[in-house]
Amino acid sequence: MEVRATQRHVRISPQKVRMIADAIKGKPAEDAINALKFMPQKSAGIVEKIMRSAVANADQNTSIDVDELIVSNLLVDQGPSLKRFKARARGRGARILKRTSHITVVLSEGLVH
Template sequence: MEAKKGYKAIAKNLPMSPTKIRPIADNIRRKPYSEAVAILENLPNKGAKLLKKVVLSAAANALHQNNMLDEDALYIKELFVDNGPIQKRMWPRSRGRADRLLKRSSHISVVVDELGSTGE
């Protein structure tokens, strides 16, 4: 029988490059939920705001699915920032030439779990 994997939240097609979000995600990975939210609230980046939304959603999923859980008992078990679809646009240049403008997007997956769980 497979062990329980935690509570998950996913945000797809976020309009920001994953390379800008990943350094922020590295700051909160494997941290307690309350500490992770405090870190994200104090960072000025757009990526911190996007990550905070997904982390709050994962915690809300955990608390809704299991009424016995406490917010202080949660931690960020897994956090992935993956590439989403890339929109290709034309960028006009001089002498009738053009460059490609790549508008990147991201998929963020967060799994929160209880601190004392034996899911690992």
């Protein structure tokens, strides 16, 4: 059985979130949450919150044992970018893209090492 939690339009670049995602893929859910708690990156706190939401979703289903959940997949897709302009030399303007992310955490029951 698999459980998922999604957060869309998060104001952080997908590239920054993917660094964290690669670090916790395949780990047991409890170990992943503990690892995220001590990472200094902003994206670690965001992913930790989504992980807790996925575990809470699994807790609502009586047929799933929460202690045996592993992070089977963590998808980070690019959301819409906010377009902004910054003043530059000679009266010009430079475009700045403030990127957003769609983050999906997928937990599944598996054998925990």
